[in-house]
Amino acid sequence: MGFISEIDLLRVDLTNRKIKKETITGDKVRKYLGGRGLASKILYDEIDPKVDPLSPDNKLIFATGLLTGTAASTGGRYMVVTKGPLTGTIASSNSGGFFGAELKFSGNDLIIFEGKADKPVYLSIDGDQIKIKDANNIWGKNVNQSTDLLKEEFGNSNAKVSCIGPAGENKVLFASIMNDKNRAAGRTGVGAVMGSKNLKAVIVKADQKTIDYNKDKLMEVVKKHTKRIKENGVTGEGLPALGTKVLDNIINSNGLYPTRNFQEATFKYTSEVSGEALVEKGYLTNNTGCYGCPIRCGREVELPNGRKGEGPEYETGWAFGADCGVDDLHAVTEANFLCNELGLDTITAGTTIACAMELYEKGYIDKDELDNGPELKFGSSESIIYYTKKMAYREGIGDELAMGSYRFAESKGHPEFSMTVKKQELPAYDPRGVQGHGLQYVTSNRGGCHVRGYMISPEILGVPEKLEPQELKGKPEWVKTFQDLTAIIDSIGMCLFTSFELGLEDYNDLVNSGVGFDFSPEQLLKVGERIYNLERKFNLEAGITPKEDSLPARFTEKPIPNGPQKGNLSKYKEILKEYYELRGWGQDGYITKQKLNDLGL
Amino acid sequence: MVVKVKFHSLFKLNLKSAGINYYIDQPISIEELIKKLDNDFEGYFSEKLLDTGQIKPGSIILINGKNVLHIDKLDTLIEDGDNVTLFPPSAGG
Numbered sequence: 001m002g003f004i005s006e007i008d009l010l011r012v013d014l015t016n017r018k019i020k021k022e023t024i025t026g027d028k029v030r031k032y033l034g035g036r037g038l039a040s041k042i043l044y045d046e047i048d049p050k051v052d053p054l055s056p057d058n059k060l061i062f063a064t065g066l067l068t069g070t071a072a073s074t075g076g077r078y079m080v081v082t083k084g085p086l087t088g089t090i091a092s093s094n095s096g097g098f099f100g101a102e103l104k105f106s107g108n109d110l111i112i113f114e115g116k117a118d119k120p121v122y123l124s125i126d127g128d129q130i131k132i133k134d135a136n137n138i139w140g141k142n143v144n145q146s147t148d149l150l151k152e153e154f155g156n157s158n159a160k161v162s163c164i165g166p167a168g169e170n171k172v173l174f175a176s177i178m179n180d181k182n183r184a185a186g187r188t189g190v191g192a193v194m195g196s197k198n199l200k201a202v203i204v205k206a207d208q209k210t211i212d213y214n215k216d217k218l219m220e221v222v223k224k225h226t227k228r229i230k231e232n233g234v235t236g237e238g239l240p241a242l243g244t245k246v247l248d249n250i251i252n253s254n255g256l257y258p259t260r261n262f263q264e265a266t267f268k269y270t271s272e273v274s275g276e277a278l279v280e281k282g283y284l285t286n287n288t289g290c291y292g293c294p295i296r297c298g299r300e301v302e303l304p305n306g307r308k309g310e311g312p313e314y315e316t317g318w319a320f321g322a323d324c325g326v327d328d329l330h331a332v333t334e335a336n337f338l339c340n341e342l343g344l345d346t347i348t349a350g351t352t353i354a355c356a357m358e359l360y361e362k363g364y365i366d367k368d369e370l371d372n373g374p375e376l377k378f379g380s381s382e383s384i385i386y387y388t389k390k391m392a393y394r395e396g397i398g399d400e401l402a403m404g405s406y407r408f409a410e411s412k413g414h415p416e417f418s419m420t421v422k423k424q425e426l427p428a429y430d431p432r433g434v435q436g437h438g439l440q441y442v443t444s445n446r447g448g449c450h451v452r453g454y455m456i457s458p459e460i461l462g463v464p465e466k467l468e469p470q471e472l473k474g475k476p477e478w479v480k481t482f483q484d485l486t487a488i489i490d491s492i493g494m495c496l497f498t499s500f501e502l503g504l505e506d507y508n509d510l511v512n513s514g515v516g517f518d519f520s521p522e523q524l525l526k527v528g529e530r531i532y533n534l535e536r537k538f539n540l541e542a543g544i545t546p547k548e549d550s551l552p553a554r555f556t557e558k559p560i561p562n563g564p565q566k567g568n569l570s571k572y573k574e575i576l577k578e579y580y581e582l583r584g585w586g587q588d589g590y591i592t593k594q595k596l597n598d599l600g601l
Numbered sequence: 602m603v604v605k606v607k608f609h610s611l612f613k614l615n616l617k618s619a620g621i622n623y624y625i626d627q628p629i630s631i632e633e634l635i636k637k638l639d640n641d642f643e644g645y646f647s648e649k650l651l652d653t654g655q656i657k658p659g660s661i662i663l664i665n666g667k668n669v670l671h672i673d674k675l676d677t678l679i680e681d682g683d684n685v686t687l688f689p690p691s692a693g694g
């Protein structure tokens with residue numbers, strides 16, 4: 001294992017069962033860092049963006065960040081990058097836990113999976129011993145069972161596991177990849193790609209926990225950051241105490257908490273399903289953290305029926321709660337546990353059920369189609385659990401729901417009821433209530449998503465400064481900067497939540513001190529811009545045209561019916577051209593030659 | 602006239618209270634409201650919401666769902682029937 005800026009990768013040819021080691025050095029690392037950036041570059045270079053995402057021609061990349069495994073706060077993260085089956089765009093999904101750091105310690109910064117195994121297999125990394133092994137007896141098992149069985153077979157309970165559940169095996173288009181049981185590379189259906197390759201899991205145990213980097217220099221910077229993170233009201237107090245679910249009441253009180261498939265923007269029973277309720281009802285037993293994290297926002301929860309697990313996070317609780325009109329925190333938490341065990345993206349799972357509920361209530365789904373299952377009515381806590389299982393196993397109507405809300409609603413003749421961008425479901429913020437965030441939704445490179453440029457932070461939470469949510473002026477610039485900065489954070493392997501305290505200069509200090517680079521903050525931000533443009537280039541070549549930079553008609557035609565944001569519509573169309581221009585793209589949304597040259601693409 | 606004040610997040614958990622109602626004769630400002638709250642909760646709110654006489658960055662004070670930072674900040678007037686909602690600096694995602 002060389003110095004940190006030398007990327008050691010493992011190429012695993014599943015079709016021919018061959019494993020090869022390679023090294024990337026120099027310019028490529030400076031240009032793309034690691035994690036999301038470097039893996040996107042590899043994917044772009046190695047596959048035709050037009051490939052069928054579930055065919056053996058697609059590749060699946062597990063990529064640790066440049067600083068994963070170092071002393072950088074929250075530096076334990078990894079990304080899964082592939083062409084996504086839900087959106088057809090480049091898909092990259094980020095996860096915490098401990099798996100990423102262990103992978104890095106094992107001397108493998110990145111794994112590229114190619115082809116398709118003829119029967120279920122898993123990859124075992126035991127120090128230098130790297131093998132493709134038979135997974136027949138684990139196939140079909142849920143995430144918790146698989147993780148336990150794999151560790152047993154491996155003979156070391158400290159090994160770290162990343163795997164798919166039944167949903168990934170069944171190629172549910174929004175299947176997740178789960179590591180350390182409860183942490184998810186959740187969005188964009190990366191688990192379905194893993195399933196399509198007959199790859200059940202990766203288990204890794206490093207011989208030693210050392211990597212070669214400028215430890216002393218990095219530590220100096222980290223110490224200062226950690227102190228600030230601990231003293232910050234959000235990262236030092238709010239997130240540890242209430243987790244991300246601190247947001248339920250905030251977003252609801254601001255009038256942009258999507259309710260009943262985004263038909264309304266306030267939910268009467270928010271207090272019942274909020275983060276505060278999780279504490280008050282006594283479900284929360286502890287807060288937990290990922291590798292090297294001083295924030296520890298994870299929720300360890302035990303339900304009155306004895307079921308234990310982690311979650312729900314804000315987005316999950318909302319998707320199965322307000323978006324389905326459900327006010328039962330017990331059922332919402334149970335649905336979350338199920339998603340973790342079965343390996344489903346919680347946001348798409350919950351919101352797909354919400355979409356089906358609207359279709360059912362409007363008479364576009366027949367009762368017969370439900371096979372005696374509970375009626376798909378808003379507020380039905382029975383439904384969220386029942387149909388979550390059906391989706392993962394593709395049983396009955398679950399087989400159709402497994403395609404996500406867009407394809408499902410389209411098959412019923414009414415795609416307008418799917419609250420998606422580029423066929424991926426929107427998360428828990430109504431874009432009619434936050435103009436910058438709406439622009440961010442339509443320009444996100446992986447479809448409807450909040451973590452490609454979290455504009456809620458300035459527009460609602462006032463971090464790093466408070467912007468008026470309905471104001472349009474200046475928003476394109478904010479969106480661009482946030483998107484580029486997020487691409488950096490995802491590429492160095494840190495958690496996005498550090499950005500509630502840290503800024504561009506801080507990340508720049510970390511990269512320069514740990515790796516020995518000499519970036520200026522502007523140069524580093526340009527790396528983020530390069531990554532963002534590369535992803536866009538992939539999508540354009542995959543046939544996702546700028547026409548798809550759009551929100552469902554509901555948001556531009558139907559004003560929010562009640563609450564503090566009553567009467568508001570999304571005005572993203574008024575600022576989209578300005579955003580394109582700021583990005584140096586043509587008025588038509590295509591990247592100009594000049595911009596590509598300028599970024600060295 | 603009545604003003605309803607709602608506490609959420611750490612305010613609600615730490616104070617074990619979901620809020621308080623005040624009866625007022627004439628409109629009062631947010632600043633005056635915080636003084637009233639301080640009287641009832643031993644100075645808790647100015648410590649949590651204010652920083653050198655200004656609204657602390659990240660603290661959220663809403664009147665009927667509108668952030669007072671975009672109205673008149675601490676001088677924003679609260680009138681009969683208004684709902685005030687208070688949050689300490691918070692974030693998630």
Ligand code: SF4
Pocket residue numbers: 074096097288289290291293294295296297298495496497
């Ligand atoms: S802030 Fe939360 S999600 Fe991020 S690394 Fe820490 S525990 Fe994990």
